[in-house]
Amino acid sequence: MAEVVSIGDILAVVALKEVKTKVGGGVPIFIVEDIEEQEKIAMILGKILNAMVHNLENGMYIVTRH
Numbered sequence: 001m002a003e004v005v006s007i008g009d010i011l012a013v014v015a016l017k018e019v020k021t022k023v024g025g026g027v028p029i030f031i032v033e034d035i036e037e038q039e040k041i042a043m044i045l046g047k048i049l050n051a052m053v054h055n056l057e058n059g060m061y062i063v064t065r066h
Contacts, residue, residue, distance in 0.1 A: 008065060008066045009065050010025075011027060011045075011054070011064060012028045012030065012045055012063040013025070013027060013029045013060055013061070013062055014023070014032060014041050014045065014061040014063070015029060015030070015032070015038075016031075016032060016035070016038060016048065016059040017031055018035055018059060019058065019059035019060060022059075029037050030045075042063060050065075051063050051064055051065045052064050052065070
C-alpha cells in the first residue's frame with residue numbers, strides 16, 4: 001500500500017459571497033462582499049498565520065502552510 005505524504009495544510013479559505021455554496025470542509029471559511037475585501041483579508045491572514053496565500057481565480061483564495 002502506498003504511503004500518503006502531506007506536503008502542506010490549508011489553513012483557511014476566503015471566498016466571495018457569490019461562491020459561498022461551493023465552499024465546505026474542515027477549515028475556517030471567510031465570506032466577503034467584494035474582491036478588495038477578499039484580497040485584504042487573505043493577505044492579513046497570511047501574515048498572521050505566517051502562511052502563503054494563493055488565488056484560485058474562481059472567487060476563492062486559500063491560505064496554506066507548506
